[in-house]
Amino acid sequence: MFGDVARTLEEATRLTDAGVELVVAHGKTIGEALNRGVELARHDIVVVADGADLVPSTSLVDMVEELQSTTENVILHPAAVLRFGRFNDEWRPTDMRTRAVSAGDILCHDPWPLVAVARRTVFQQVNYRELSTERGLGPTAWTWNIDTVARGFVHGAVDSVVQLRRVPFLANGRADPVLVLPPVDVEALGAALPHARPEEEPPRHHPSMPERVIRRAARTLRRARDSVERRLSHASNDSATGSGLDPVLRELAWIDPAVSWTLESRPHLPVWEAADDGYGAILSDVVTSLTGVSAIVAVPWLGTGGGDAAAAAYARAISELPEFHGRTALLTTADPAKTHHERVPAGVRLIQMPRAFEDLAPDWRQRLIAQLMVLVQPTTVLSVNCHHLTDAMHLFGPHILGSADIRLTLFGFDTRGDGLPSSPIADQGLRTSLDGLRRVLTDNTVTARLAADTLGLDAPAIKVLSLPVGGDVVPALDTTSAAYSQELASEDIRLIWPHRLDPDKRPDVLPRIARELRARGVGAQIDVWGEAVMSDAQETIAALERAGIHYRGPYRGGLTAIDTSRYHGLLLTSGSEGMPLVVVESLVRGLPVIATSVGGVPDLIEDGRTGFLISGPEDIEGFADAIESLRSVRTRRALIEAGRHAARSRHSWEAFRAEVAEEFSSQRKGAATALDRLDG
Structure with missing residues (x-):
């Protein structure tokens, strides 16, 4: 027994008059008490119930008789559960003998109450899980139901049996225990059941309900209620002698x-x-x-942005580690259409959440992410700006943090649109979960310092890993490019702006820069490459074209997809950044950079030595001054040589691969702490 043992014993002794053997079993958990009871039972048939379950003894007899009449190894439940208290409804448990049940049905909701009648051998073959009391009663019964189905047992419902179950009110305003299942064998469950119910399923079987029993009970209770006040005054004296109140009236005096x-x-x-x-x-x-995945890199999608390039780089480097080779997956959780499949590294599995995931209610999406992590039990999970995973940590932090080593990226504190922060970890509601993380990874020292100040993170809680650009072999410097070799006399300077056409990248300042250059008499051509990911760029493109700026269209695969040899410099006008990989790639390819001094940009761009730094996107004169300076081929060559050396020394694949190996190959420590707190 578990919980209020004295009260349960008081009520259970009534069954002894009906010739039912009462087994008293204690345990630290609900599952332990139930298993102990089965162990102590001496008869072939065992009935399991909880103190909140109200089942008439005649109903138990009906369940036992049906079980005795069949040779099947079935588990029987009431055909209806009338729930009362905090809410009132009629729950109709599923009868697998008359209705198709899918694996999805059982993973979504528990189809059967704890009240069950089965042969003792069933309970002996499938024990109840000894889950922590913090999980509540629900997961103990639900997990046992899943385990039994996965083992091939059938659950049925007995038409003549109605159960009443008290639904307790919330205590101290606390919500019900979160129903996240512990690890279960989804593969075995799927083998025992269809994945989903057939679309052309025959009409559902609704078992005939015992209207006669309910009407009779209701009439009896109404009559008894009328005389409660008159007879209760004698109840204490009568009960002491074992006479007075009839069984129904005594039930009514006790029951809510x-x-x-x-x-x-x-x-x-x-x-x-x-x-x-x-x-x-x-x-x-x-x-x-x-199945079989040990390392998960979670992202909203794998698109064309810097965060997407970071996710692909991490996935590739992790998959090249011996323990994760062939066992690494990219998990995308948002719009599948935004993922570019050609960006998935070789040897990495792409798993996409279906569109229907976004149709779920927010709390159900969070629950699904948490349940997914608990069921898959990966060794390590890296969230690269994956807001779905970090959102789920609000309600399900212990479950997620207890399922694997969890690392989150933090490239900057910018916001990319309504509900789509580039760094969800910055949400104050997640501060309580930070202690359970294995690490926060960033790509620049500026963000690391800011995180230490605002989030209270310090080494080793936050670590800087410089992201790589290009392939394993860095191409030789192209000394014939326009940037390196062309003397500009009366020719226009040609500039490239290759970024997302979203507001945080500030493409809106380009027309103002173009007008300032014309006012100074500086000939310039500005080409814009890229596409919007989180906004509608039509108005922005129209404004660019009106200002004489050429929109060249989207591109994929980094700057290597564009012939940059004809340009003299690259512009970055962002209002916020981490360490923009397009800047690193530009320096490696020998293209000078003019960039706003935001995020991690100053880590790489030293003003006047490896590039030009501008105070911010509104500094239009600063941009114009730097562009004028780039007209000198001597200036461009000096910037190219210093910038290329800085980028190659800090952002090579060889260096990144070594840092990833050091970070992700280390022995797993303490990841199960959160779940240990839940499950003892």
Whole structure:
């Protein structure tokens, strides 16, 4: 027994009069108490119930008789559960003998109550999990139901049996225990059941309900209620002698009055049946797809931005480690259409959340992410700006942090649009989860210092890993390029702006720069490459064209996809950044950079030596001054040689691969602490 043992014993002794053997079992957890009870049981048939379950003894007899009449090794439950207290409804458990059940159904909701009748051998073959009491009763019963189905057992419902279950009110305003399942065998569950219920499923079987029993009970309770006040005054004396109150009246005196209301209102109660609303099928699909995966790099999508390049670089480097070779996956959680499949590194598995994931309610999305991590149990997870994972840590921090070594990236504190922060970890609501992280990874010292100040993170909690550009072999410097070799007399200077056409990149300042250059009599051609990811760029492109700036279209695969040999310099006008990889790539390719002094840019651009730094996107005169300086080929060559050396020494693949190996190959420490707190 678990919980209020004295009260449970008081009520359970009533069963002894009906010839039922009462087994008293204690345990530190619900599962331990139930397992101990089965161990002590001496008879072939065992009935399991909880103190909040109200089942008439005649109903138990009906369940036992049906079990005895079948040769099947079935597990039987009531056909209806009338829930009362905090809410009232009629739960109709699923009968697998008459209705198709999918793996998604069972992963989404628990189809059966704890009240169960089965042969003792069933309970012996499949023990209850000894989960922490902090999880509440739900997961103990739910997990056992999943385990039994995965082992091939069938759950049924007995038409003549109605159970009443008290739903407790919230204590001290606390919510119900979060129902996140512990690790279960999804593969075995999928083998035992169809993945999803057939679309052309025959009409659901609704078992005939015992209206006669309910009407009789309701009439009896109404009559008894009328005389409660008159007879209760004698109850204490009568009960001492074992006489006085009849069984129904004694039941009514003990049971919450909501029971009678529930019975009377039963025809009007909402009917609830466990069925997948999309959550279970998504979960089952993604868990199956991640079978055998040990390392997960989670991203919203894999697109054309710097964060996307970082995710691809991490995925590739992790997959090249011996322990993760062939066992690394990129998990995208947002719009699948925004992922460019050609950017997925060779040897890395791409797993995409379906569009239906975004249709789930926010708390169900968070629950799915947490449940996914618990079921897959990867060794390590790296979230690269994956807001879905960090959002889930609000409600499910212990489950996520206890499932793996969790690392988050923090490239900057900028915001890219409504509800889409580039660095969700900056959310104050996540501060309590930071202690459970294995590490926060950034690509620049400016963000590392800011994180230390604002989030209270210090080494070794935050670590700087310089991201790589290009391939394993850095190409030789092209000394025939316009930037390196062309003397400009009356010719226009040609500049490239190759970024996302989203507001945080500030493409809106380019027309102002172009007008300032014309006012100074400086001939310049500015080409814009890129596409919008989180905004509509049509108005921006129109404004650029009106200012004489050429929009060249989107590109993929970094600057290598563009012939940069004809340009004299690259512009970066962003209002916020981490360490923009396009700047690193530009320096490696021998293209001078004029950039705003934001984020990690000053880590690489030393004003006047490796490039030109501008105070901010509104410093239009500063941009014009730097562009005029680039007209000198001697200036450009000096910037190219110093910038290329700085970029190559800090952002090579060889250096990045070594840093990743040191970070991710280290022995796993303490990742299970959070779940250990839940499951003892």
